[in-house]
Amino acid sequence: MAIVTSRSKTALLWTVVKYGLLVIGAIIMVAPFIDMFLGALRTPAERLARPPIYWPRDPQWINFKRVFTEMPTLVWLRNSVIVTLAVTALQILTSSMAGYALAKYRFAGANMMFRTVLGAQMFPFFLFIIPIFFILRYFPLIGGNDLLGQGGMGFLNSYSAIILPFAVSWYGIFLMRQFFMGVPDELLDAARLDGAGEFRIFFVIVLPLVLPGLATLAIFVFVYQWNEVIWTMTITRTAPDLQTLPVGIFLLRGAFTEEATQSLQQAAVAVSVLPVMLTFLLLQRYYVRGLTAGSVKG
Amino acid sequence: MTDRTDPSAMPATPAPRVFDEDPVRPTLGQRISSKKVAPWLFMAPVIAFGLIFFILPIFYAAFISLTRWNSLTPPKFVGLANYKYLLTIDPRFWDTFWNTAYFAAGSLAIGIPIAMILAYAFTRAWGQAFWRSIYWLPMITNVVAVAYIWKFLLDDSFGLINQALGFLGLPGPGWLTNPDIAMLSTILVFVWMQLGHNMLLFSAGLASIDDSYYEAARLDGANETQVFLRITVPLLKPTILFVLITNFITGLSYFTLMLVLTQGGPLGKTTVTALYMYDMAFADLRMGRASAAAYILFFFILIVTIIQLRIFRRGGVDAH
Structure with missing residues (x-):
């Protein structure tokens, strides 16, 4: 009897520790x-009071409106x-086509290509x-460039420069x-016997079967x-019309050196976070799959 | 792509077909959507983009690294001079290298134990979707937002953290302004960003441990600490190795947070090699030297990766 009580005591203690850790961690994540x-x-x-007032007494909800009227948000x-x-659509198309070829066909070089994808x-x-x-800058016959890539700006200062490098994802x-490995071969062979061409099989029969996979990839690429900051910032530093939300907020930081204006900066940051947060909270189960698939099998 | 299978969309076939001579001769459309040709068409976009944005850049970067080039005038071939300069003369390169190693190792040492313990608690807790949503918020937040969120929190005099420390009577350090602490602060922010991702990997590993091990241990009278150290940790070894090594490699190549949070300062103490390379290229317009720095760092990461694969094989990790 004594053993049982001490056991249930440790179990209770463990439960407290477990949820205690999770709650502390959660506060650090959300605060x-x-x-x-x-x-x-x-x-x-x-903001200018010393010390600054932490809880806003007169919440400036209008800041979320000013973000749109006073900044290029x-x-x-x-x-x-x-x-x-654009990147999500392109990656869904290129990844599903190539993934299908590598999963369902035997062709010369297939093995080498799969190794390249992994490597x-x-x-x-x-x-x-x-x-x-510089490949985008000197791309032949684009943006005023001649055959040797001289004379123009290539893809620079266009959406293509931001999008194209991400069109394919290994x-x-x-x-x-x-x-696609999970789609049975018999299904494809049956369709072939019925006289369906390979493209019809792919687009009409197979793709609808892997919709959960496409959703996983889509949410993953979307987030x-x-x-994405580094590439977009590199390519749009001199093209303010093409900057995305995070990049624009970062490059406009010089406008917020005055402490009084920083509420607006924080409102802009909140606006940049919100779309992903909502998408993610709605579709998170697809995101789990994208992160775990193929990472650890041990 | 679909219209390729439609013969009417193709250029008219020249000679009229004589069906009784060659009854099974396929049309162009049929040939294109045959099992022989179709995979190549499915692969075509990836092959094209792979050549332009993967294979070509690797060689192009190697070429640029052998030149002196400010991107405005034609490049001048200088052989291995850039590599020699960085490795033997440059007073900063090795500093950035050690900063990189400090960042990668520090984010492991702090981040992995926290992620593992929280994953252990998370795997056995009610309300997984709830905890998951919370712990993953930082991971899906863009790095500019992360940087500005923490800049305000870590502000020397009026940030929430130093205010709280002051309330407790403790002197708050200059988290991002003190050269001795700035890298540690950066590591802590990075750990905060990555925690959800690592927890996920650990909880996937934990879920794969069979419950019978735990039951047997409990029947033998083991307590929770013993179970964790004697059962969980040894059985989780492949996952731990995987997370350690992938995190280390990520840490070695990472520089976005430093770029937006500290811009490499104060006194260059948070300038990692990849950030040094980026600034050399796009602030100083030294494309040759920057490419050489990129290649040196890449070779170092490659060596680490090869060692990793060895350890993986010995540690029983069946991953690529």
Whole structure:
């Protein structure tokens, strides 16, 4: 009897420790967002008081409107939407086509290509920033360039420069291949016997079967691309019309050196976070799959 | 792509077909959508983009690294001079290299134990979707937002953290302004960003441990701490190795947070090699030297990766 009580005591203690840790961690995860949100609602006077007033007494909800009227936020938002949707659509198309070929066909070089898909993921992004910048700059016959890539600006100062380097994702191909492996070969053979061509089989029969996979890839790419900063900033530093939300906010930081104006900056940051947060909270189960697929099998 | 299968969309076939001579001769449309040709068409976009944005840049970067080039005048071939300068003369390169190692190792040392313990609690807690949503918020937040959120929190005099420390009577350090602490602060912010991702990997590993091990241990009278150290940790070894090594490699190539949070300061103490390379290229317009720095860092990461694969094989991790 004594053993049982001491056991249930340890079990209770463990439960307390378990949820205690999770709650402390959760506070550390969420509190910074609340701090940003409260900051966005402060008046300049509250910011300039010494010490500053933490809880806004007169919440400036209008800051969320001013973000759109006094800053180029609408342009940034439009660019973020265009770039993110374009990259997501392109990656869904290229990844599913290539993933399907690698999962369901035997052809010369298939093995080599699959190895390339795996190996390419090990190349860090920083290695590509400089060469891709100049490949886009000197791309022949684009943006006023002649055959040798001279005379114009190539793809620079266009959406293509932001989008094209992300049109293909090695990870996306790998992920889609995993999903296509689950489609039975018999189904394809039956369709072939019925006289369906390979493209009809792919677009009409197979793709609808891997819709959950496509959703996983889509949400994954959406979150990644909405948050992409390094490349977009490199390519749009001199093209304010093409900057996305995070990049625009960062490059406009010089406008917020005055403490009184920083509520507006924090409001803009909140606006940049919100679309992804909502998408994510609605579709998070697809995101889980994208992160775990193929990472650990041990 | 679909219209390729439609023969009417193709250019008219020249000679009229004589069906009784060659009854099974396929049309162009049929040939294109045959099992032989179709995979190549499915692969075509990836091959084209892979050549332009993967293969070509690798060689182009190697070429640029052998030149002196400010991107305005034609490049001048200088052989290995850039590599020699960075490795033997440049007073800053090795500083940035050690900053990189400090960042990568520090984010492991702090981030992995926290992620593992929280994942252990998370896997056995009610309301997984709830906890998951909370712990993943930082991971899906763009890095500019992360940087500005923490800039305000870590502000020397009026940030929430130093205000709280002051309330407790403790002197708050200059988190982002003190050269001795700035990198540690950056690491802590990075750990905050990455925690959800690592927790997810650990909880996937934990879920794969069979419950019978735990039951057997409990029947033998083991307590929670013993179960965690004697059962969970050893059985989780492949996952731990995987997370350690992928995190280390990510840490070595990472520089976005430093770029937007500290711009490499104060006194260059948060300038990692990748950020040094980026500034050399796009602030100083030294494309050749920057490409050489990128390649040196890449080779270092490659060596780490090869060692990783060895350890993986020995540690029983069945991942690519």
